[in-house]
Amino acid sequence: MADAELKQKVEELIAANPVLLFMKGTPDMPRCGFSMRVVQVLDSVDVEYGAIDVLPALQPLREVTAEISDWQTFPQLYVNGELIGGADIVEEMFESGELAEALGVEQPEVSVPAAAQATPPAQSPPLQIE
Amino acid sequence: MADLAEIRQMIEAALPGAEVEVVDETGTADHLRATVTAPQFEGLSRLDQHRLVKAAVKSRFDDGAIHALSLRTGPPR
Numbered sequence: 001m002a003d004a005e006l007k008q009k010v011e012e013l014i015a016a017n018p019v020l021l022f023m024k025g026t027p028d029m030p031r032c033g034f035s036m037r038v039v040q041v042l043d044s045v046d047v048e049y050g051a052i053d054v055l056p057a058l059q060p061l062r063e064v065t066a067e068i069s070d071w072q073t074f075p076q077l078y079v080n081g082e083l084i085g086g087a088d089i090v091e092e093m094f095e096s097g098e099l100a101e102a103l104g105v106e107q108p109e110v111s112v113p114a115a116a117q118a119t120p121p122a123q124s125p126p127l128q129i130e
Numbered sequence: 131m132a133d134l135a136e137i138r139q140m141i142e143a144a145l146p147g148a149e150v151e152v153v154d155e156t157g158t159a160d161h162l163r164a165t166v167t168a169p170q171f172e173g174l175s176r177l178d179q180h181r182l183v184k185a186a187v188k189s190r191f192d193d194g195a196i197h198a199l200s201l202r203t204g205p206p207r
Contacts, residue, residue: 034200071177071181083177085177086180089177092202093176
């Protein structure tokens with residue numbers, strides 16, 4: 001059973017912030033690769049968002065979000081009061097353009113966040129001499 | 131540290147007919163990535179698709195075998 005006071009506080013925060021990220025660490029200093037990936041996506045779509053570091057109260061916040069959204073892992077991105085997802089879903093929706101749509105912003109022209117660019121490309125095709 | 135074959139079997143057992151691939155992302159077998167294609171995902175949001183997969187392997191999160199499971203899910207095309 002989640003702490004009722006904390007749960008109410010979290011619900012107020014979700015209601016007050018159109019775009020709210022619960023993450024490990026801060027946008028300037030993420031303390032988890034998954035949280036960092038979501039920060040990179042949000043920065044690349046250039047949207048204003050609130051960020052909450054869950055590390056000081058990790059377990060109580062897990063219990064709260066389990067009750068609110070049936071989701072216990074962080075990061076968690078909320079848009080207009082609804083849970084969008086964690087890093088995997090946020091990235092997938094960013095790549096498809098669904099995230100920009102949900103946020104009501106333009107899809108950036110370079111639609112690959114830094115994290116995806118850092119992934120080594122598939123083996124390049126052999127060079128061909130014409 | 132998780133047994134990748136067991137993780138795959140747990141997902142397949144929860145989602146009969148699913149195609150499941152489980153990869154060890156870090157070489158330490160506790161940060162895994164799974165691609166799951168399952169007919170049960172038809173019509174479900176991504177959140178609900180992920181909830182089904184996470185529920186299938188919850189016991190391995192709870193006992194600490196898995197720290198992170200990155201997911202890509204969808205119905206068969």
